[in-house]
Amino acid sequence: MQDSTQHTICSTFDASNEGRIHFGQVIGQLMEAGVESYHVDYRCGRSTYFLPDGESLDLAFEKPVEGIADAFDGDAVRAAIRGAQRGEVMYPAFKTLTQRAGCAGYTVWIAGRHVTYFGCRGETHVERFPD
Numbered sequence: 001m002q003d004s005t006q007h008t009i010c011s012t013f014d015a016s017n018e019g020r021i022h023f024g025q026v027i028g029q030l031m032e033a034g035v036e037s038y039h040v041d042y043r044c045g046r047s048t049y050f051l052p053d054g055e056s057l058d059l060a061f062e063k064p065v066e067g068i069a070d071a072f073d074g075d076a077v078r079a080a081i082r083g084a085q086r087g088e089v090m091y092p093a094f095k096t097l098t099q100r101a102g103c104a105g106y107t108v109w110i111a112g113r114h115v116t117y118f119g120c121r122g123e124t125h126v127e128r129f130p131d
Helices: 003-017 023-033 074-085 091-100
Strands: 037-041 046-050 056-060 103-109 114-119 124-128
Touching: 003 023, 003 056, 003 091, 074 091, 074 124, 091 103
Parallel strands: none
Antiparallel strands: 037 046, 037 103, 046 056, 103 114, 114 124
């Protein structure tokens, strides 16, 4: 992986986790770096970024303090997404809200323009990128 690509991924990861940039900015920066998709697993505190050539970069973050709710609440996940889309919910709060809603992680399909959120029992919610 080129140093510039790794630097962009790492700086985007840091800025998002610190609540300094919103989801649209994350996607724009990762697209610019050539990221095809990324996977976030709240349970193990890992984000993995994938490039089209098969290269990947794995970064760690803090695991949830409160844990992940047992039941998946799709409506609460959607409410957190809407708040983020309106710029009212930045990523640190988004993580907490979705974890409380039983979301164990998600995969952002940049090339496919959607996000798949999943619960601990395999429940899913697919959110298409707004046009």
